[in-house]
Amino acid sequence: MEKKNLIQIMTEKAVAVGTIVHEISSVSDALQYAVDLNKEKNLKTLACPGLDSEDQDRLLDLCNSANLDLLEEPLRNQASSIDTSLTWVNYGIADTGTLMLASDSEEIRIATMLAKIHIAMLPVSKIRLDTGSIEAALNDILKKDSASYTAFITGPSRTADIERVLAIGVHGPVELHLLLIKDMQP
Amino acid sequence: MIKTAQDMKSYKKKIRQALGDSFLRSALDEFNTAYRENRPNVYKDIDFNSLRDIIAENKDSLIPFLEVLFEEFRLNAQKAGAIVHRAKDARQANEIIARIAKENKVKKIIKSKSMTAEETFLNDYLEKQGFIVTETDLGEWIIQLKHEGPSHMVMPAIHLSRYQVGELFEKQTDLKVDAQNIDKLVKVARRELRPRFLEADMGITGANFAIADSGTLGMVTNEGNMRLTTTLPRVHVALVGFDKLVSDLGSALRILKLLPRNATGQAITSYVTWIKGANQSLNTPFGKKEMHVVFLDNGRLSLSKDPLFCTSLRCIRCGACANVCPIYSKVGGHRYGHVYIGAIGLILTLFFHGKDNDRAIVRNCINCQACKEVCPVSIDLPHLIKKTYARVIKEEGKTPVKNFLLAKVMKNRKLFHFILRSAYLAQQPLSKGRPLIRHLPAFLEKDHGFRSLPTIAKIPLRDLWQTLSPKLENPSLRIALFAGCAMDFIYPDHGKDLLKLLKKANIQVDFPLDQTCCGLPAMMAAEEKTAKELAVKNIQAFEAESYDYILTLCASCASHLTHNYEKIFREAKEPAMDLKLFTDKIIDFSSFMDRVYKFPQTDQNMNKQVTYHAPCHLCRGLHVTDEPRALIQKAGYTYVPSKDEDVCCGFGGSYSVDFPEISSEILKKKLDNVEASGADILVTDCPGCVMQLSGGLDKRQSHIKVLHLVELLANKK
Numbered sequence: 001m002e003k004k005n006l007i008q009i010m011t012e013k014a015v016a017v018g019t020i021v022h023e024i025s026s027v028s029d030a031l032q033y034a035v036d037l038n039k040e041k042n043l044k045t046l047a048c049p050g051l052d053s054e055d056q057d058r059l060l061d062l063c064n065s066a067n068l069d070l071l072e073e074p075l076r077n078q079a080s081s082i083d084t085s086l087t088w089v090n091y092g093i094a095d096t097g098t099l100m101l102a103s104d105s106e107e108i109r110i111a112t113m114l115a116k117i118h119i120a121m122l123p124v125s126k127i128r129l130d131t132g133s134i135e136a137a138l139n140d141i142l143k144k145d146s147a148s149y150t151a152f153i154t155g156p157s158r159t160a161d162i163e164r165v166l167a168i169g170v171h172g173p174v175e176l177h178l179l180l181i182k183d184m185q186p
Numbered sequence: 187m188i189k190t191a192q193d194m195k196s197y198k199k200k201i202r203q204a205l206g207d208s209f210l211r212s213a214l215d216e217f218n219t220a221y222r223e224n225r226p227n228v229y230k231d232i233d234f235n236s237l238r239d240i241i242a243e244n245k246d247s248l249i250p251f252l253e254v255l256f257e258e259f260r261l262n263a264q265k266a267g268a269i270v271h272r273a274k275d276a277r278q279a280n281e282i283i284a285r286i287a288k289e290n291k292v293k294k295i296i297k298s299k300s301m302t303a304e305e306t307f308l309n310d311y312l313e314k315q316g317f318i319v320t321e322t323d324l325g326e327w328i329i330q331l332k333h334e335g336p337s338h339m340v341m342p343a344i345h346l347s348r349y350q351v352g353e354l355f356e357k358q359t360d361l362k363v364d365a366q367n368i369d370k371l372v373k374v375a376r377r378e379l380r381p382r383f384l385e386a387d388m389g390i391t392g393a394n395f396a397i398a399d400s401g402t403l404g405m406v407t408n409e410g411n412m413r414l415t416t417t418l419p420r421v422h423v424a425l426v427g428f429d430k431l432v433s434d435l436g437s438a439l440r441i442l443k444l445l446p447r448n449a450t451g452q453a454i455t456s457y458v459t460w461i462k463g464a465n466q467s468l469n470t471p472f473g474k475k476e477m478h479v480v481f482l483d484n485g486r487l488s489l490s491k492d493p494l495f496c497t498s499l500r501c502i503r504c505g506a507c508a509n510v511c512p513i514y515s516k517v518g519g520h521r522y523g524h525v526y527i528g529a530i531g532l533i534l535t536l537f538f539h540g541k542d543n544d545r546a547i548v549r550n551c552i553n554c555q556a557c558k559e560v561c562p563v564s565i566d567l568p569h570l571i572k573k574t575y576a577r578v579i580k581e582e583g584k585t586p587v588k589n590f591l592l593a594k595v596m597k598n599r600k601l602f603h604f605i606l607r608s609a610y611l612a613q614q615p616l617s618k619g620r621p622l623i624r625h626l627p628a629f630l631e632k633d634h635g636f637r638s639l640p641t642i643a644k645i646p647l648r649d650l651w652q653t654l655s656p657k658l659e660n661p662s663l664r665i666a667l668f669a670g671c672a673m674d675f676i677y678p679d680h681g682k683d684l685l686k687l688l689k690k691a692n693i694q695v696d697f698p699l700d701q702t703c704c705g706l707p708a709m710m711a712a713e714e715k716t717a718k719e720l721a722v723k724n725i726q727a728f729e730a731e732s733y734d735y736i737l738t739l740c741a742s743c744a745s746h747l748t749h750n751y752e753k754i755f756r757e758a759k760e761p762a763m764d765l766k767l768f769t770d771k772i773i774d775f776s777s778f779m780d781r782v783y784k785f786p787q788t789d790q791n792m793n794k795q796v797t798y799h800a801p802c803h804l805c806r807g808l809h810v811t812d813e814p815r816a817l818i819q820k821a822g823y824t825y826v827p828s829k830d831e832d833v834c835c836g837f838g839g840s841y842s843v844d845f846p847e848i849s850s851e852i853l854k855k856k857l858d859n860v861e862a863s864g865a866d867i868l869v870t871d872c873p874g875c876v877m878q879l880s881g882g883l884d885k886r887q888s889h890i891k892v893l894h895l896v897e898l899l900a901n902k903k
Contacts (some may be wrong), residue, residue, distance in 0.1 A: 013453075017452075017456075074468050076468050076469060079384055079418070080380070080384065095231075095453075096453045096454040098454055098458075104465060104466060105466060106417065106465075106466045106467060106468050109413070109417045110417065110418075113410060113413045113414055113417060114414070131439045131442065131443075132439070135435060135436060135439060138435060138460065139400070139434075139435050141460075142397070142400035142402045142435060142460060142462055143399075143400050144266075145265040145266060146266055146463070147266040147267055147268075147462055147463030147464050147465045147466075147474070147477075148266070148402075148460070148461075148462045148463070148465070149416075149417075149459070149460070149461050149462075149465045150459070150460040150461075151413070151457060151458070151459050151460075152454065152457065152458035152459070153456070153457060154454050154455065154456050154457070154458075155456050156456065157408070157409055157410035157456055157457075158408050158409070158456050159324045159325075159372060159408060159409045160341065160450070161323070161324040161325035161328070161341055161342070161343055161344075161409075162324070162325075162328075162343070162346075162348055162351050162368050162371055162372070163213065163347065163348055163368065164213075164217060164220075164341065164344065165348075165368045167368055167369050167371075167372040168369075169372070169373075169376065170324055170372050170375060170376055170409045170410065170411070171322065171375075171376060171379070171380075171409045171410035171411040171413075171414060172409065172410020172411075172413065172414075172456070172457070173410070
């Protein structure tokens, strides 16, 4: 019951800040979603840092048959040509519709910052109610002696710097898609 | 380069220019209203007041230990590969950052928004050293192109229209820009700035939090430029004020609940980023970034030891104190701060940028308390502004004429009252027997003619008292009246109305004749010694133990007596005899009539529509809001709300004389809203507001009558 509520809250709050949310049933569906979205928007390239090699291979097959370019790492040299990025995120924070993404890897940072569209995959089991409920997990990261770069992402990039009029996609992604994957276990 | 007026004459000139800027005026007026109207929605799931008190308390517990927190931060950040510096002032901070740039053979620098870097004028310094610096926050980029400082701490280019931005972009790109379309303007920035990110050698950011127990920086942003600034270049330098140190993640997350809500009305910003140490960077030989954190003192550590001003270090730079300020909404940030804007700017300017830059702006506070009400860390901003002004006067080493006169006159009640009585005679040629002076002599009319002025009564209330107030046998309550100067000398009729009401309820009212001005005008002029002497005199004049209540019909007096007397003696470290006995008995008119008098609901329908103006010192000073509106309805009138009822009327005592050009603009908006309500009568419960509002409506020759609530209630039957 509580899980259902969390999904509902997460969806409602994420949609309210402009995130496009879908519930899907598997990673395969997510890969297909990414490819279809790129085709629909007439985009050319995809990046998928952090996906395991099996999923990368499947995505490569899908890209090949759809005539899309799956970018190889390092992405830094192709920074100007990333249309869409597909990544996992670590947690969902329901009451603000926020995604938590451990982005220590430069590939993940570049992919999620420079892409026009960021598609985030999140197992529904990783949705928490509020920042208080991920505080311990975040602190575990921060308390390590190693460097870390952790992002809370809530909707697409936005600004209201000109006449206080909201405009989307000033420097970061113009669209943020959240795919809630139902059957994933933690 | 920022040029803030350093004397009143040039300050006034700048104010007049701003008041003539029609885009600025409408943009900021709309913003002020929209921000306040949106707040209940933003805070519907959060208890703002209790959370801000918790945050303030937490900050206060850390402020004495900023150096300890710094050491803890340094150790933890260094373990993760960051290099941590401390700079004692702006110059040293800039030098450290330039040195880092040189050592790393940096040519091009990109920046994300940082008020701390604005504070040190970092860009100017780096550009002089030959670096190419590009601001990447949209607003900051715009003002960089315009060679201006920010006019708001969160929205730095709020003073510019899309067309002005379009012009700047056309000049920059040599391309035609569709300025009508803001989305397209934003895309110009995306297109133009993207290559700059990719080319830059070094990125400079600020930070919202420096978390000591992990050595992590927290950054709260919306555009995504900060993420690029901290990722693409091989060197990252964060410039952070010592005041951004918090002990742990929990403290930062708590502030994060209020910061975006208070700043931009968002539950959270698009991006909140936690960066610790030297992260991966694939364009460096070792695969890691060069990461530096520069902590700026620039007066913060000595502020942290100041018993009064240490609370200014609680500030989290949300900008809300400007958003709700009626003066900011008229003159804009370039006239309402130096680098830091809004109420907090009037304070911090003295400590970070010196008295010359604060001298004029610090005087421009009307004490309406709107900023204090929305401050997410409960800083008593209006009070600190006056204390800052007192410091400026002290540092200048010469007493302003106004303070000299205030001290001379106010400390001597008989002299003060003699002057007021003489004014009755002096004004006769101008008033021509009317209760209002509509036209002033020509040399005053231009600046001060925006409202008719009330006349001094022929016989003040204190002289009428003996004949008016008979002793009652077995009264139900014993009340002492604190008349306040306005009721005593301008509106004695309000006193007659009060007596009429109270006699009906068998309430004995006394008028202690040694009472004098409450002292608020002295405090507003930072004439602290006089304010204290007046407080002592009043406490002595009222034998508080003999009365059930000390009633005043002036909201400003009520709020001053209730809150400021306590502050005056606490700050002077002089315990005042009977202070608490005195202040505990103070009650404002609306509260008294509603809660104590229990004014009855009438069956009569008065067939008049009444709107209300909430005096600043009643609705915010004493948090009395429901009572006056309930009383209007109990008296048989139809209450019709008008827009922005709780926004200042622009009076502010001598503020309206010192800054008539701003006072008149605030009044204009107020009266436009009052007229739009369709009311026949405008009621308020402060004689100062009555003066301002009736003067303004008289000048407009409006049919709307202005009444003090006591007049409405007394004349009901």
